[in-house]
Amino acid sequence: xxxxxxxxxxxxxxxxxxxxxxxxxxxxxxxxxxxxxxxxxxxxxxxxxxxxxxxxxxxxxxxxxxxxxxxxxxxxxxxxxxxxxxxxxxxxxxxxxxxxxxxxxxxxxxxxxxxxxxxxxxxxxxxxxxxxxxxxxxxxxxxxxxxxxxxxxxxxxxxxxxxxxxxxxxxxxxxxxxxxxxxxxxxxxxxxxxxxxxxxxxxxxxxxxxxxxxxxxxxxxxxxxxxxxxxxxxxxxxxxxxxxx
Amino acid sequence: xxxxxxxxxxxxxxxxxxxxxxxxxxxxxxxxxxxxxxxxxxxxxxxxxxxxxxxxxxxxxxxxxxxxxxxxxxxxxxxxxxxxxxxxxxxxxxxxxxxxxxxxxxxxxxxxxxxxxxxxxxxxxxxxxxxxxxxxxxxxxxxxxxxxxxxxxxxxxxxxxxxxxxxxxxxxxxxxxxxxxxxxxxxxxxxxxxxxxxxxxxxxxxxxxxxxxxxxxxxxxxxxxxxxxxxxxxxxxxxxxxxxxxxxxxxxxxxxxxxxxxxxxxxxxxxxxxxxxxxxxxxxxxxxxxxxxxxxxxxxxxxxxxxxxxxxxxxxxxxxxxxxxxxxxxxxxxxxxxxxxxxxxxxxxxxxxxxxxxxx
Numbered sequence: 001x002x003x004x005x006x007x008x009x010x011x012x013x014x015x016x017x018x019x020x021x022x023x024x025x026x027x028x029x030x031x032x033x034x035x036x037x038x039x040x041x042x043x044x045x046x047x048x049x050x051x052x053x054x055x056x057x058x059x060x061x062x063x064x065x066x067x068x069x070x071x072x073x074x075x076x077x078x079x080x081x082x083x084x085x086x087x088x089x090x091x092x093x094x095x096x097x098x099x100x101x102x103x104x105x106x107x108x109x110x111x112x113x114x115x116x117x118x119x120x121x122x123x124x125x126x127x128x129x130x131x132x133x134x135x136x137x138x139x140x141x142x143x144x145x146x147x148x149x150x151x152x153x154x155x156x157x158x159x160x161x162x163x164x165x166x167x168x169x170x171x172x173x174x175x176x177x178x179x180x181x182x183x184x185x186x187x188x189x190x191x192x193x194x195x196x197x198x199x200x201x202x203x204x205x206x207x208x209x210x211x212x213x214x215x216x217x218x219x220x221x222x223x224x225x226x227x228x229x230x231x232x233x234x235x236x237x238x239x240x241x242x243x244x245x
Numbered sequence: 246x247x248x249x250x251x252x253x254x255x256x257x258x259x260x261x262x263x264x265x266x267x268x269x270x271x272x273x274x275x276x277x278x279x280x281x282x283x284x285x286x287x288x289x290x291x292x293x294x295x296x297x298x299x300x301x302x303x304x305x306x307x308x309x310x311x312x313x314x315x316x317x318x319x320x321x322x323x324x325x326x327x328x329x330x331x332x333x334x335x336x337x338x339x340x341x342x343x344x345x346x347x348x349x350x351x352x353x354x355x356x357x358x359x360x361x362x363x364x365x366x367x368x369x370x371x372x373x374x375x376x377x378x379x380x381x382x383x384x385x386x387x388x389x390x391x392x393x394x395x396x397x398x399x400x401x402x403x404x405x406x407x408x409x410x411x412x413x414x415x416x417x418x419x420x421x422x423x424x425x426x427x428x429x430x431x432x433x434x435x436x437x438x439x440x441x442x443x444x445x446x447x448x449x450x451x452x453x454x455x456x457x458x459x460x461x462x463x464x465x466x467x468x469x470x471x472x473x474x475x476x477x478x479x480x481x482x483x484x485x486x487x488x489x490x491x492x493x494x495x496x497x498x499x500x501x502x503x504x505x506x507x508x509x510x511x512x513x514x515x516x517x518x519x520x521x522x523x524x525x526x527x528x529x530x531x532x533x534x535x536x537x538x539x540x541x542x543x544x545x546x547x548x549x550x551x552x553x554x555x556x557x558x559x560x561x562x563x564x565x566x567x568x569x570x571x572x573x574x575x576x577x578x579x580x581x582x583x584x585x586x587x588x589x590x591x592x593x594x595x596x597x598x599x600x601x602x603x604x605x
């Protein structure tokens with residue numbers, strides 16, 4: 001129960017500040033531009049597909065949304081001292097970590113789900129731009145969800161080891177940039193060195209491509225889930241370490 | 246350990262890097278006691294309180310609150326106490342009501358109990374006007390009240406308050422102290438403050454820490470007697486005398502200093518019709534007779550003469566002064582004659598700070 005109360009409070013606090021609104025509006029706007037206009041956009045592809053959404057959404061999520069949403073999670077509470085108030089309530093440290101995580105993930109998922117307006121508006125109502133294959137759409141959203149879970153956990157972990165939101169933002173950004181962009185690009189170079197599979201496997205993007213094709217690969221699911229669990233465990237340890245410092 | 250011991254700190258030490266914040270701190274607080282926890286800034290008050298509330302763990306030693314061990318049972322410890330950290334850090338984006346409701350939920354109160362408690366809390370903490378306001382817009386004093394409110398929400402048997410009056414105005418302070426006296430009748434309160442007057446009003450007992458060590462622990466009267474001194478206040482008429490001329494300040498001072506048994510003479514402020522002095526003398530002697538005789542001999546008019554226990558403030562200064570001087574980078578060379586009063590507490594604890602890893 002504690003976990004839920006903390007998550008609830010956290011999620012609510014995003015909406016009492018302008019943060020949630022700003023992030024949601026900006027991402028929608030950016031995604032719209034990328035989807036419809038950038039490089040000829042959706043129309044150029046000339047197929048009833050959301051490929052492009054699943055291609056660009058990871059960038060928006062990992063390079064903007066997740067770092068902004070997670071930077072304050074624990075860093076802010078540490079610097080303002082509210083952490084002391086929270087932790088000296090009868091809660092376990094893991095409940096604090098999990099609650100905060102779920103609160104942030106909630107907002108990220110709200111954002112992800114708000115893009116459902118794309119397929120609905122284009123293929124169901126009011127426009128019917130063609131018969132879309134719903135399999136890849138559902139798989140794609142599952143992929144985005146799993147990726148958000150992993151990214152948010154990484155953000156939380158980084159927020160739990162610093163007091164500064166700015167540092168938390170940039171380190172999270174850099175980490176996710178590496179996972180989404182660098183490793184994707186690096187895969188091609190690494191292939192020459194014979195470690196291409198490893199590097200590609202570590203990249204978020206390679207897993208997302210599978211999901212966008214409608215392929216739910218167990219390896220990808222396990223990949224995202226293990227990042228999530230691992231990061232949460234370290235975040236928990238980082239929070240606990242205040243006791244022994 | 247008898248059952249009415251509510252807080253039991255046992256040889257607590259805490260080391261931050263190379264800095265020893267606490268050094269073998271032991272004390273007990275019994276049920277119904279209101280204990281003032283005093284010490285200069287950086288003496289280890291907040292560190293002790295954080296250990297007692299299981300926010301941090303001691304490097305060595307242990308503590309029990311309400312019979313629960315801070316290592317083994319941190320949740321039970323926290324359930325049995327209400328804690329107000331220094332400066333009352335509270336989420337600024339919530340309203341007062343929302344925040345208190347959040348705390349109540351986290352403490353497992355159902356909503357009808359919460360509403361019932363809130364009536365009392367609103368009255369006690371004076372929150373009626375601000376329940377719907379965002380905490381971020383409140384003044385420090387009000388935030389402190391909200392912080393106190395959240396510590397009281399579940400009606401805990403033990404309260405740990407870290408400088409609860411620091412941001413309050415004098416009226417609020419007086420109100421809070423009155424309240425602490427009131428609830429202290431059936432509750433255990435550990436209260437840290439810099440304001441010694443508050444301790445004298447609200448507490449029967451005080452613990453003084455300095456540089457991470459307990460330098461005094463006992464009933465206020467015992468602590469006041471700790472320096473082995475009493476205090477005399479002498480006020481002499483400055484304008485008139487029964488014979489000879491009216492006394493000058495230096496003359497009075499010289500006379501006082503000559504009297505046997507007077508240890509220290511200090512002028513105290515008075516109006517322009519009198520000279521006022523504060524003297525220190527031995528605990529078991531009484532100099533009033535001799536003082537009176539000396540003034541009669543001179544023909545000076547004694548307006549006031551009284552013998553008190555030493556003020557808590559003086560004891561506090563005396564007990565913590567040496568450490569304070571070190572902090573300011575001055576060697577403790579002068580005034581070495583005064584006792585430090587921490588004997589017996591810390592003779593055999595030189596090197597036992599090895600991090601005892603008792604993971605909780």
